[in-house]
Amino acid sequence: MTHPSPALALHGIGLRIGAATILDGVDLTVDTGSMVGIIGPNGAGKTTLFNVVSGLARPTTGSVELDGRDITGLSVQRRARAGLGRTFQTSTVFAGLSALENVRMAAQVPRGHSLSLLRFPGPGDPATTVAYERLDEVGLAERAHVRAGDLSHGDKRKLEIAVLLAVEPSVVLLDEPMAGVGSGDVAGLVDVIRRMHRDRGCTVVMVEHHLDVLLGLVDKVAVLHFGSVIAYDSPVNVMENPTVQQAYLGASA
Numbered sequence: 001m002t003h004p005s006p007a008l009a010l011h012g013i014g015l016r017i018g019a020a021t022i023l024d025g026v027d028l029t030v031d032t033g034s035m036v037g038i039i040g041p042n043g044a045g046k047t048t049l050f051n052v053v054s055g056l057a058r059p060t061t062g063s064v065e066l067d068g069r070d071i072t073g074l075s076v077q078r079r080a081r082a083g084l085g086r087t088f089q090t091s092t093v094f095a096g097l098s099a100l101e102n103v104r105m106a107a108q109v110p111r112g113h114s115l116s117l118l119r120f121p122g123p124g125d126p127a128t129t130v131a132y133e134r135l136d137e138v139g140l141a142e143r144a145h146v147r148a149g150d151l152s153h154g155d156k157r158k159l160e161i162a163v164l165l166a167v168e169p170s171v172v173l174l175d176e177p178m179a180g181v182g183s184g185d186v187a188g189l190v191d192v193i194r195r196m197h198r199d200r201g202c203t204v205v206m207v208e209h210h211l212d213v214l215l216g217l218v219d220k221v222a223v224l225h226f227g228s229v230i231a232y233d234s235p236v237n238v239m240e241n242p243t244v245q246q247a248y249l250g251a252s253a
């Protein structure tokens with residue numbers, strides 16, 4: 001019996017910078033349609049791992065597979081076209097543009113256009129239609145014409161997810177989506193992430209320091225420590241793992 005390829009598979013990912021080993025033989029398999037969390041103390045290598053998967057950093061050793069296809073040599077743009085989406089720890093929206101314009105630019109990508117604000121959005125412009133739909137999906141339809149820079153931090157995070165969804169990804173990497181979000185905005189953001197996973201069927205891999213939020217969301221948790229995966233299991237099993245308790249919870253995270 002044949003098994004479908006996992007959405008994402010990392011094989012022996014290593015990354016050295018000078019004398020420093022940042023990632024050390026990371027193996028990780030993320031099943032299609034699952035939601036996986038990555039945790040670990042500050043400096044464990046979580047963002048670097050996302051950089052390797054999204055193509056911003058080239059691993060010294062190992063390979064990255066997306067839906068069974070080796071993408072290790074592909075550019076960031078080609079990975080995005082292959083279905084990989086990513087958000088960053090810090091906000092990446094264009095503050096001077098409206099929420100709609102931010103999403104419309106991204107919505108041009110799967111339609112074969114390069115990013116452009118100059119493309120005149122005539123009546124029935126497909127990218128504009130998609131942009132309104134994605135804003136509606138994250139609950140920002142009524143703020144479509146607000147400058148992104150004037151949105152609350154939580155709404156900026158939602159806008160980043162609308163931008164991400166406009167590129168129609170199958171696998172999304174969320175780097176600390178709750179970072180800096182006020183407690184009043186957390187529930188709305190969690191709901192957006194849940195719907196992205198459940199309704200759109202996106203495979204989600206998420207780095208998040210808010211363990212209380214993360215553990216209630218994900219199917220599995222990978223624990224990164226000094227650039228290696230020391231545990232990869234259900235949230236309950238990971239939290240009960242003595243190695244994890246010593247390595248992660250004992251450290252200042």
Ligand SMILES: Nc1ncnc2c1ncn2[C@@H]1O[C@H](COP(=O)(O)OP(=O)(O)OP(=O)(O)O)[C@@H](O)[C@H]1O
Nearest residue numbers: 017020022040041042043044045046047048049089
């Ligand atoms: N370009 C680089 N040059 C040298 N060292 C780097 C570089 N990028 C990352 N590092 C180092 O690699 C280690 C891992 O960094 P990384 O940002 O991936 O950790 P992290 O787990 O995401 O941390 P945090 O939870 O604080 O975001 C850190 O010690 C960092 O200083």
